[in-house]
Amino acid sequence: MAAEAAPADPRGAVVEAGRILAANGHADLVWGHVSLRDADGRGLWLKRPGRGFDELAEDDIQLIDLDGNVVEGRGPAHLERFIHTEVMRARPDVSCVVHTHPEAATTLASTGLPLQPVAHEATLFVPPDIARFVETGDLIRTPELGAAVAAALGDRNALLLVNHGVVVAGPSIPEAVFAAVLLEKACRMQLLALSAAGRRALHVSDDAEALAKRARCYSAEQLHHGWSYLRRREERTDH
């Protein structure tokens, strides 16, 4: 997707991103968060703790500086805000970070198996195999752990936090949230394939086909169509 203009209403954009994540495989009660870099360089916008993605209102969204301090908004900040602050500090190209605990991706990560292109979705991430963070399966609760997660992510678009969840990063909310939705679907299909295959190897796209499909299936135009659909479907939902 070509560079998206920064949303004029960052709180509304984060609320919408959260609702789309919740509706597409990333709901986990009140856990998980999505951030948007502040257009004026003050840090990032993130929901406050204790609220589920699907019940967010604009006054649940805080402005947090890159040291993790709440600059605007009510209540304390999320314990795991350092995932967002440290990825954004390390990656000037990233304006949106998703951290969630989706069931299929987290389950697949625990197997230690590589992510394989069972269908189109995984080709957005592999080859090479998706990045993993294994230093701890506990919460990312310090700037040092956040920096270690950012280092494990490197210049990739997604990371499995083994025994915990996922981190997905992108230059805009559409790209990061859409990638997070595709990652969970890719992992769910691989788990289904593995459960049906027994001891047989899966038939998957080789690296050349996967890279060709990444360019064809997830071109800027295709991503725009997919994201626009998710927004329209969310708008039809009666909250």
Ligand SMILES: [Zn+2]
């Ligand atoms: Zn977490």
